[in-house]
Amino acid sequence: MSELRPLVAVKPLEHFDGLELPAYETSDSAGMDLRAAIPADEPLHVEAGRRVMVPTGLRIALPSGFEAQIRPRSGLALNHGVTVLNSPGTIDADYRGEINVLLINHGAGRFTIERGMRIAQMVIATVTQLEWMTSMELSDTERGGGGFGSTGTR
Numbered sequence: 001m002s003e004l005r006p007l008v009a010v011k012p013l014e015h016f017d018g019l020e021l022p023a024y025e026t027s028d029s030a031g032m033d034l035r036a037a038i039p040a041d042e043p044l045h046v047e048a049g050r051r052v053m054v055p056t057g058l059r060i061a062l063p064s065g066f067e068a069q070i071r072p073r074s075g076l077a078l079n080h081g082v083t084v085l086n087s088p089g090t091i092d093a094d095y096r097g098e099i100n101v102l103l104i105n106h107g108a109g110r111f112t113i114e115r116g117m118r119i120a121q122m123v124i125a126t127v128t129q130l131e132w133m134t135s136m137e138l139s140d141t142e143r144g145g146g147g148f149g150s151t152g153t154r
Helices: 074-080
Strands: 009-012 032-035 044-046 051-061 066-071 082-084 089-091 098-105 111-113 118-126
Touching (some): 044 098, 074 082, 089 098
Antiparallel strands (some): 009 051, 082 098
16 A cells, blocks of 8 residues: 655755665654764764764755654664763754754763764654643642652653
8 A cells, every 4th residue: 555655855965965865764753864964984973972964964944834853773772882862852944054063972981973873763643732821720630740750660
């Protein structure tokens, strides 16, 4: 069965040349991998505890009512301690600049990012906007005002 998917305009920048566009790796994938669009002869070395902004070489035009969420890749987090610092990062529908990924190295040693390396994943999601209504009372719930840990440890 073929599903119609929204079309999103993507503008590859000059430093993206030769890299692959983000794509779903399996039929049920939620995210598409983003790649590092850095010079092949200038890898980024991220020391332990440091952060770096990594260009992807892509600009997109999301339709109104959508966002792109930039999320960590689980393999980088598990194997190297490298993750997206502001996870999830949000690309709003009206943003037209280059997508950059803010990575941090929580690992014990230096991590090297090379051209074309899959550095994060991008998930496209629908957005719901709401309006606030000031109220003197809120409805009661079983949880009430219970915060961290209030629903139990099981």
